[in-house]
Amino acid sequence: VTETKTAARSSLTRERVVDRALAVADADGIEAVTIRRLATELGVTPMALYWHFKTKDDLLAGTADRLLDDVVVPDGTGDWAADLGAVLGALVAAMRPHPQVAPLLAQRMLATPTGLALTERALASLDTAGFAPEPASALAMQALRSAIAMVTGDPVDDASRSGEDHDERLRQKQALLASLSPEKYPTLATHAQAMTWCGADTYVEVGIDLFVAGVRGLAADLDR
């Protein structure tokens, strides 16, 4: 795991630090990305990172911003509902490879050009849908949070730990659901399999469709 490349071993840069941070977060969870661990993996003193980042929060912000680099801001098509779905889809696609980092994006949406562009598009869609500024803003924020929620995955097992920990928790969850009394929790018993399947794809699709459908419903209520 330690830095072994002879080429470009010199010159610590913000980019290389963020690369490592992303790798560590993906492998062992966001709580594992630590100044000291990144330093040792980069073959450097912990304090070396403080030349490139003012603080650990700064480092995490930089890591979050990296996700936004991959976002392709969709063009407007005139169909506000489709546009809103496209913004959500773009955001979700960018966050999905790094679910551990996704929650940090909440604080970066108004602090980054891409984040601002996405927010602008979302608000524009909601504006043409007929929402006043206040509900439009609330909906835009909820959109952001929903997107994060979709990629963060199964709420029950937090999906942070990889490998065996993950499997064991999933087994525990299944055992728990199987042990429930069908009289007290009839529907839950029926849905035991579905609640543990962890199919991220359907989860994301349902999430985006749900949000757009919700906004559509609220927009329709405005006209009455």
Next chain:
Amino acid sequence: VTETKTAARSSLTRERVVDRALAVADADGIEAVTIRRLATELGVTPMALYWHFKTKDDLLAGTADRLLDDVVVPDGTGDWAADLGAVLGALVAAMRPHPQVAPLLAQRMLATPTGLALTERALASLDTAGFAPEPASALAMQALRSAIAMVTGDPVDDASRSGEDHDERLRQKQALLASLSPEKYPTLATHAQAMTWCGADTYVEVGIDLFVAGVRGLAADLDR
């Protein structure tokens, strides 16, 4: 802040520890609740807590479960949409006084009787709405996450710090939004005030309505 009550100063209990944990989380954020801090505030050795809790995660789980104690599980009325909204409302109402603790509830919904009861009701509503087990489960999980997102408040300033920090961040946010070029971000400029208002009430209402409307829309699509 340190424990000063002469009555019942003896006998550390799980309840008293959780009380403190909640107070600290509300005052200084969830990252401030620390075994060592709780111990000193309770006038006790850090290790004393380990008699009542197996680990810090256990302590946090206990703190999260406390929020669920205040939940009143709503009765079914026959109107599945209303029932779904009631479940969401009950959950949101319980989490709202302690936004810092709310995210921890995600892991406790299937590990606690009240959580199971709420999940059962939500799944039952979605079942009568016509959803198959898989989408119903996905929607139920998204409901939980949405509820947490609603109480966690403004994504931009994370609302964890109280008082002056909070005010300063809000001012920074306003300044940032005011400094945007209206050509590049026309809608954002229009919504600058609304994006900073922090009105939690409208935010929650919009969130619940949005979710129910979304499910209604998806349910209607099922019949076509």
Next chain:
DNA sequence: ACCTGAACACCGTTCAAGT
């Protein structure tokens, strides 16, 4: 400009010991 070294004030947790 860019990095090292030592030090400080924190963490969670183990293990043995007290009462």
Next chain:
DNA sequence: ACCTGAACACCGTTCAAGT
């Protein structure tokens, strides 16, 4: 049963110093 004390392996960060 319930709590203390010392110790271990971690944290983020400051401050002075090296090159």
